[in-house]
Amino acid sequence: MKPRRFEFHNPDHLDEIWELAEKYEDDFMFYAGGTEAIIGLKERVIDVGHVINVKNIPELSAIRVEDGVLRIGALVTHQEIADSELVQSVLPSYAALSNNVANIRVRNAGTLAGNLCFAEPNADPPAMLAALNAYVELCSSDGKRQVHIREFFDGPYTTVREDHEFLSEIAIPVSDKNQFSVYRKIVYLNRPSAGVAVVRNTAQPHGNWEVWAGSLTGVPERMNQLCAYLNDGQALSEAGLLEVAQQDTVEWDVLDGVYGSVDYRKHLATVLAARGVMESIG
Ligand SMILES: Cc1cc2nc3c(=O)[nH]c(=O)nc-3n(C[C@H](O)[C@H](O)[C@H](O)COP(=O)(O)OP(=O)(O)OC[C@H]3O[C@@H](n4cnc5c(N)ncnc54)[C@H](O)[C@@H]3O)c2cc1C
Incomplete structure (x- = not known):
């Protein structure tokens, strides 16, 4: 099946994301690696008139440790996490998990943020992030809020994220050396x-x-x-x-x-x- 015709938007600032999300309300979707989005659009399970491509915003690609917390930006792919020397050193088990998600094609395009937001029930990150007491940052024109992964999922393909909220970062505490x-x-x-x-x-x-x-x-x-x-x-x-x-x-x-x-x-x-x-x- 072919997707319904949609307009493709390419914001290059975070503020533009919020503006577009507010403007198109429930008739849009965010688009990161596209590994789930493309399938959903083609099958018309996702039926929207506007697609907001978030891949042109460099600050979303960072992996860093700040104050004992590993912070993974919305555009970081599973393979980038697996290959990151920083993740390998502070949380080797999570690098190993990422290295075994799906196949190389999906790992190279698919982001951790997209995995969590799509909430496909057969996924690796949720259990591990819950055990590690991780949280995500959700942003919109209303501001920013933190949600613990333990409270993020509501069921298959459902999360507590509002449609207009953008998941900007995944945060995992890593300060405990033991x-x-x-x-x-x-x-x-x-x-x-x-x-x-x-x-x-x-x-x-x-x-x-x-x-x-x-x-x-x-x-x-x-x-x-x-x-x-x-x-x-x-x-x-x-x-x-x-x-x-x-x-x-x-x-x-x-x-x-x-x-x-x-x-x-x-x-x-x-x-x-x-x-x-x-x-x-x-
Ligand atoms: C063949 C195949 C095998 C797979 N195997 C596994 C597996 O073994 N283990 C596993 O855990 N996963 C698996 N996956 C899932 C894979 O991890 C996800 O498809 C991928 O991480 C999604 O990321 P993406 O960037 O491509 O998201 P996209 O497809 O771009 O987006 C997915 C959804 O999330 C929304 N979205 C994306 N980013 C954001 C954001 N920052 N804020 C708000 N909403 C956002 C989009 O609007 C869309 O609704 C598999 C997928 C495929 C296709």
């Missing part, structure tokens, strides 16, 4: 069927565990029972971890479909969580 993190997933047809992120503080053996599962329900899911079990300082065994992790999956409303049955994906999350924890404790 933090260890790992992300593990099982992939089918280029996308994860399930992914689990484990974050812990190596200086506090029984504290600060965060285990989050993704690609299952449309929002990152905290594995509350597993976190409580780990934070209680229970003696760890793989069998015990599997049992507790499995309990976490019981209440989840997992999406059924091409990426696997509900039971299979719950099983994947259980196994990935247990493995991630075992890996975290060496």
Whole structure:
């Protein structure tokens, strides 16, 4: 199918983005790498009269660390994150995650910001960013607000971002030198069927565990029972971890479909969580 005719706008200042977004209200979309946008426009799942290309704004391409926070601009692609020496040094697990998103073609064009805003349920970043307690900055002519990734997703393809808000930056705290993190997933047809992120503080053996599962329900899911079990300082065994992790999956409303049955994906999350924890404790 061909997309509906639309006008393509090329702002080269952030202010122009806000002006255009305000002017065209609900008849526009932002366009970054285009990896999801093109498909949506062609299939007419996205039906808008105006496309605002944001790729001509250099300040959105920065990766930097400021005050213990890794800041990734809206135009930074997955491959740029994977190849960034800065990310590799301050958060190697996130560089590794980025290096395994999709395929090289998608990684080279697709941005992390676009991934989060599109909110496709089979995605790697949300669980890991939730476990790392990351947040995003949303900007519009009304000003700027911060939203934690843990509160950003509302469900498949839905976030708390208003249409006119532009996600300008992803911010990940990296000041804790004792933090260890790992992300593990099982992939089918280029996308994860399930992914689990484990974050812990190596200086506090029984504290600060965060285990989050993704690609299952449309929002990152905290594995509350597993976190409580780990934070209680229970003696760890793989069998015990599997049992507790499995309990976490019981209440989840997992999406059924091409990426696997509900039971299979719950099983994947259980196994990935247990493995991630075992890996975290060496
Ligand atoms: C074949 C294939 C395989 C994939 N496999 C994986 C995978 O294994 N793991 C994974 O995590 N992801 C996967 N993806 C998703 C991929 O990560 C995203 O397509 C990509 O990151 C989207 O970024 P983009 O810059 O291309 O966004 P675009 O396509 O340009 O935009 C996507 C949406 O986000 C909006 N948008 C973009 N940027 C902003 C912004 N800054 N502020 C507000 N709204 C914005 C657009 O309006 C649009 O609605 C896959 C995609 C494809 C096509």
